[in-house]
Amino acid sequence: MARTTGSDGEKTEAAVREAAVNLIARFGYEAMSMRQLAAEVGVQAAALYRYFPTKEELLFTLMREHMEGLTDAWETACPISADPVQRLSAYVENHIAFHIERRHATHVSNMELRSLSPERLTQILRMRTAYEKELRAILRDGAEAGVFSIDDTGLTAMALIQMMTGVIVWFRPGERLSITEVTATYLSMTMRLVGAGTDGETTHDGARALGRARDAAAL
Amino acid sequence: MARTTGSDGEKTEAAVREAAVNLIARFGYEAMSMRQLAAEVGVQAAALYRYFPTKEELLFTLMREHMEGLTDAWETACPISADPVQRLSAYVENHIAFHIERRHATHVSNMELRSLSPERLTQILRMRTAYEKELRAILRDGAEAGVFSIDDTGLTAMALIQMMTGVIVWFRPGERLSITEVTATYLSMTMRLVGAGTDGETTHDGARALGRARDAAAL
Incomplete structure (x- = not known):
């Protein structure tokens, strides 16, 4: 019983x-x-x-679990490889896949931060910062290895995250493009944005890795 | 009286x-x-x-005026030149400048569409589409002229708009970077994303125009 x-x-x-x-x-x-x-x-x-x-306890739980879910998903998706292009591809794929499946929860997490108490807001922002730090580390490693060309690691990380999360605003399943096609296009835009070589013109390994990532996304 | x-x-x-x-x-x-x-x-x-x-009349007025303001600002900022790089630079600069000055109005316009009646929602979405169409036209012209390398014009336009509007989420005046520096970095990321040549490697005019745009943004 x-x-x-x-x-x-x-x-x-x-x-x-x-x-x-x-x-x-x-x-x-x-x-x-x-x-x-x-x-x-x-x-x-x-x-x-x-x-x-309390109602705020409920809001906080929703936001905390959203961020824990995102962090867990990234821990699972993060490749063993140290290659910045592979890691960036995995980050993009995971970020888009996670948010596209949780459109409402993402809206709540992004829009209702204003209603958290200062202590709880700090806790959520700390989780976000840790997740974004993973992306900054990938970008920095890529820039140091000469694979990426980046002006400002922090701004590039924010630009990429907002560009990717923005997919949930307009994407609806069953319309013109599949999640796989959208992800492949966003991967391609991301690699260009970080200077990982433009199609057919690059001399380093970025484009080959991008090709692999596209093949994987197309499966 | x-x-x-x-x-x-x-x-x-x-x-x-x-x-x-x-x-x-x-x-x-x-x-x-x-x-x-x-x-x-x-x-x-x-x-x-x-x-x-009515309360909805108020919401609608706020959203309509926000979009009219954006459209007017773009009409003023839009260069006479047909050069896609110059036009894209102007679009990015205007979009960031407009939204950074209207952080709260942008939040309202983006988040409260759900509360409009279907007719009014259609009216606002029509204004948005017209504004986004300007960006798609620039991207298409650039791709046709061989200046840009773009996989999907629609997706690229959405990615750029969300990346740029996202500035309002984290940007606060008086912190690490000025609006001018942020805009210059976003211009650089935008030009790379649309394949307008990476720094120092390009063979076409994109980089030169980008340099001009950066100089202008740095004034």
């Missing part, structure tokens, strides 16, 4: 998270009430507070 | 717009009430409805 309750509890908690992401993405965090959320899930408002003692 | 009233009216309307942009950027459109807005401006709620009969 306890086990069944636990299992139901987990299901309810998952339902709460999913409904919260959708409601916040649709109306905004400040406009969503716990009562509205409870009605959406089909439970009493009091039941919600068992899982999330 | 009538003139004074008119002038006060214009001041009040401007104050309403400014307060609305700030409140919506901070709490979200759905969470903002007309009563809260009236209190912020220091007028009776009834007075607001003289300027904006």
